Amino acid sequence: MTVAYPHKFRGQLSAEDILDNVVRQREVHMTTLNRYRFSEQRSCKDLTGLIELLNGKPRDLIQDLSHHVSDEARHAMWLTDLLYDLGEDLGTPDGNLYIDEFTRLSKYEASANPEDIVIDALAGINVAEKRGCEYFAAHIRSLKKAEQTDENIKIRETIEKILPEEAAHVRWGNRKLAEIAKKSESHRTKVETAKRKYVAIEQAAFESGMDVLAGAEVRRLENLLKISETLPLWERPQYLLNQLPETLFSTELQKTRIDIFKKAWEKDPSSFVEKFIPMFFNGNLKETANKAVNH
Numbered sequence: 001m002t003v004a005y006p007h008k009f010r011g012q013l014s015a016e017d018i019l020d021n022v023v024r025q026r027e028v029h030m031t032t033l034n035r036y037r038f039s040e041q042r043s044c045k046d047l048t049g050l051i052e053l054l055n056g057k058p059r060d061l062i063q064d065l066s067h068h069v070s071d072e073a074r075h076a077m078w079l080t081d082l083l084y085d086l087g088e089d090l091g092t093p094d095g096n097l098y099i100d101e102f103t104r105l106s107k108y109e110a111s112a113n114p115e116d117i118v119i120d121a122l123a124g125i126n127v128a129e130k131r132g133c134e135y136f137a138a139h140i141r142s143l144k145k146a147e148q149t150d151e152n153i154k155i156r157e158t159i160e161k162i163l164p165e166e167a168a169h170v171r172w173g174n175r176k177l178a179e180i181a182k183k184s185e186s187h188r189t190k191v192e193t194a195k196r197k198y199v200a201i202e203q204a205a206f207e208s209g210m211d212v213l214a215g216a217e218v219r220r221l222e223n224l225l226k227i228s229e230t231l232p233l234w235e236r237p238q239y240l241l242n243q244l245p246e247t248l249f250s251t252e253l254q255k256t257r258i259d260i261f262k263k264a265w266e267k268d269p270s271s272f273v274e275k276f277i278p279m280f281f282n283g284n285l286k287e288t289a290n291k292a293v294n295h
Helices: 015-022 026-054 059-085 098-105 114-145 150-181 185-208 216-228 233-248 251-267 269-280 285-294
Strands: none
Touching: 015 026, 015 114, 026 059, 026 098, 026 114, 026 150, 059 150, 098 185, 098 233, 114 150, 114 185, 150 185, 185 216, 216 233
């Protein structure tokens, strides 16, 4: 069976490349932690919605999902306590949010068959949890390489509590999807199709929250087309029609750009002209990330 794993950011930046830069910039570091907190918190809401949709069946899955909600709530609590102790923001993070994009891009002509809904839900949860594990593990490694301040140690210890439970969620999802796939060739095909679809959706959601450089709209469109290619032919036109406006004309993307431009200008007007503007139009994301930290 296909193993679905998240990919690098635009094939250039690994999670560790990104987190090595994040932990060196305190403001960005705190924003990243708050994004973790928000995602864990929102997951509770989304999982609860799924439980209500399934309405008690299958019973074993309902029990597993209720335990999952409990885990995510505990993670949100740990991250909230961490940020509270550090005197940091506990509000909804600014900018394009991964979990919002994931939800938006998951909207298509969903099946009315309860079993198909379960397969889709498990595939979506599984690939998102894998991204979480990848980033939590990279964050821990980056913090171990960084200066061992009390704050960095406290952050690392919090993430180290979360990672094993997230890894357990991934193993659970792998097992549940494998169990369904073994039922028949038809089930196997459905599981494989759902995996491909949600790998494409997750990658697009992940990149949309990070890519604000010139040409981001074109890259978003490319990702949208990749998602549509995983759908049945008759579902593709309506999906693209529904998703194109927000993909090409995202108000959040423009707002994020304006906020970044404003901060860069206020920090150093001359560097804004000499470094930031060329950086914005530079397509090399790895080079851009390194310049941003040095700037």
